[in-house]
């Protein structure tokens with residue numbers, strides 16, 4: 001167990017490290033001068049040579065690369081990212097403000113798409129080859145092929161513009177609601193973006209649940225479960241129990257997909273999460289924010305993977321033994 | 325099981341373990357086009373993708389206007405001059421849609437191609453050279469797979485710009501890892517193939533071996549990965565463009581949507597000709613590619629296209645009245661089972677009659693593919709599609725059931741007839757402790773407390789120490805698992821036990837113990853046992869009666885003593901002379917030329933004719949039926965042994 005933990009931690013550590021190196025390297029490798037990535041374009045262009053040197057000095061860009069990197073890493077360790085070009089505020093505080101909304105959307109969508117996807121997938125696997133299975137398969141693949149932002153636009157069109165059921169903009173209203181009112185308002189505004197993300201996460205979940213259960217159903221223990229007289233329902237439970245393993249792993253891959261999806265979907269709904277922040281930062285060339293958000297997302301995903309790794313033995317007794 | 329799925333040849337070669345119905349089915353399917361949902365999807369998918377490619381190729385001829393030059397008034401509604409109207413600066417939206425296909429497809433397919441080439445190279449280098457190179461490369465692959473694609477692509481694109489080639493490079497950067505990972509495992513397998521090993525041993529250069537032996541073999545898998553990568557790449561490009569990271573001079577569908585969103589086109593009804601067509605065009609390509617990749621995957625994994633058995637409705641079970649003590653545990657007559665595939669059917673079991681008396685063991689013996697496992701599964705009520713019981717009648721412990729289709733026998737599973745399946749060591753669910761699995765079965769006929777008592781009692785009877793009852797299957801040895809499965813089969817007091825190769829995969833000592841256990845249980849529980857095996861010499865010492873099958877038919881049967889002392893059918897004699905190989909597994913028919921008959925082409929006349937050492941001219945036309953060759957019910961189906 002300890003050995004295994006060590007190995008996984010090392011692996012995830014490597015991912016983190018790579019992300020940090022990438023972040024560090026990008027503004028320095030990308031075409032143009034590093035200053036162009038640290039200051040708003042109009043400012044960077046207007047600098048006199050003396051001012052340029054001053055800026056380089058302030059960001060430590062004239063030091064040797066290893067020294068720059070050391071400073072960069074210690075900065076991150078202190079939770080001290082750069083300052084947003086657009087807002088003139090520390091990136092850390094910006095991120096803190098936005099991350100909650102994305103967590104709400106992505107968390108909700110992940111739970112929903114996993115539940116719905118797994119339920120549909122298991123159902124399809126149990127009835128594979130029937131019209132119900134083929135129909136569901138086709139439908140889910142169609143939903144999956146719709147680009148998330150297109151789904152978002154269509155939902156917006158239908159439910160906000162058309163029916164007027166949901167507000168089309170933002171996460172809270174301009175007026176200050178309190179207590180239950182606030183909760184309701186927040187939920188109401190989260191429905192459409194969350195639904196969009198759920199649709200985006202559904203496909204992979206469904207496909208993996210379906211093929212996992214199909215292959216479990218070919219296992220000898222299923223034959224035995226049938227032969228000893230269990231009902232179809234009991235037999236299905238036997239197979240589903242084991243098919244949950246791949247499903248739980250894919251839920252994590254889904255997390256990565258959804259986080260990416262959030263970037264586009266939040267832009268459609270002007271939802272003030274990390275995704276929208278990324279989008280705005282791209283447009284405003286606010287590179288420090290972009291880097292900070294990227295780093296935060298990587299950290300989140302690494303933590304989620306670690307949690308899944310810890311939870312895995314609970315699902316699979318075989319692993320429990322191998323690791324102890 | 326999985327190896328057999330991937331490579332049907334494997335199922336029939338080697339170990340002598342008889343193929344299950346699935347292997348028979350796979351053998352049939354060899355070399356056929358995908359069918360069912362997969363085939364429909366392949367056709368639709370190819371059609372959708374082809375349509376988009378065609379539009380892209382013919383763009384200048386399809387569109388009247390230029391996609392970038394204003395050619396009408398801003399926000400014009402659709403008209404004959406502008407089929408989809410114009411955008412905010414008067415550019416023709418239809419032209420943008422048509423030319424957008426070019427950009428979307430070039431980037432999607434281009435990035436997929438680059439990703440495939442890079443991934444393929446990494447796979448070949450890593451898989452072929454192994455060692456530290458592989459370790460480093462595969463760490464890198466894992467690293468890439470751990471990143472969220474879209475976020476990484478956004479960050480890269482934000483820094484490196486928005487040109488066509490930059491976008492292709494950026495997307496390929498995040499996509500190469502998956503093909504690399506999948507192709508590498510294939511390279512690893514190929515590397516160990518005999519002729520590759522031989523070529524290496526003869527000093528062929530690495531490059532030559534790769535080009536000559538490895539690349540051609542990973543090409544199909546590469547094609548599958550390409551389609552998949554293209555699917556993701558098109559989506560990524562669209563998302564990038566939608567976020568404003570597309571090339572403003574080369575409009576793709578994603579860019580169109582970006583402008584539409586930025587100009588709030590969907591707040592007016594302009595969305596109908598601005599947003600919807602571009603969104604649907606993207607959906608078309610992505611769906612087409614998804615269908616294609618699903619079809620390829622299904623084609624590679626036959627399990628995905630094997631239909632499910634019809635669900636068994638939960639009915640009130642017929643009362644399990646004490647049946648007459650002297651009624652046979654099993655009476656089967658005229659059983660015909662077909663495997664239906666691709667419009668044709670093969671007959672795996674052809675007019676078979678069997679009787680198993682209580683307290684006796686009937687050994688059902690035959691080669692792989694002879695139909696013996698199919699009979700076992702039919703009798704146990706667990707036969708799955710594509711196998712289908714065409715005709716026959718079944719009686720269990722004196723109760724007439726009629727044609728033994730799966731739903732007919734299902735209510736009697738476990739109570740009248742129990743099964744110890746092939747590879748019984750894997751017949752326990754890895755997720756639950758052994759005792760729990762027995763209790764679950766015992767609960768079917770009694771309350772919780774009693775069920776636990778009963779389960780414990782049986783586990784003890786088969787000799788599983790009490791300390792292991794609550795173990796998980798993986799914590800037990802093969803022999804212990806085997807015993808647990810036998811106990812589980814018997815927990816509800818069946819009259820008939822169907823045991824399919826119950827001792828395969830065990831070492832010689834354990835095997836003898838398990839077989840001895842079967843003998844004891846037969847006596848203690850007054851069981852009828854249908855013992856299915858390919859190993860005639862062993863079974864003939866154990867069984868009371870024998871039936872020998874060949875190509876779906878019984879060719880000889882009778883009391884075990886008589887059949888083994890004077891086997892009459894040439895096939896039975898060949899089975900007796902098969903010699904034991906290493907590991908105690910007998911390789912049947914090592915001395916017998918020819919192959920197991922292909923059931924799609926059953927020979928004219930005697931089915932055994934092509935391999936029979938005694939065949940005469942008459943055997944080409946006459947189809948021998950079982951006939952008495954002596955006293956005590958010894959019957960043989962051979963033209964030469966016919967008593968005049």
Ligand code: SF4
Nearest residue numbers: 930933936943962963
């Ligand atoms: S009938 Fe002819 S071919 Fe068939 S087993 Fe007898 S001798 Fe051989």
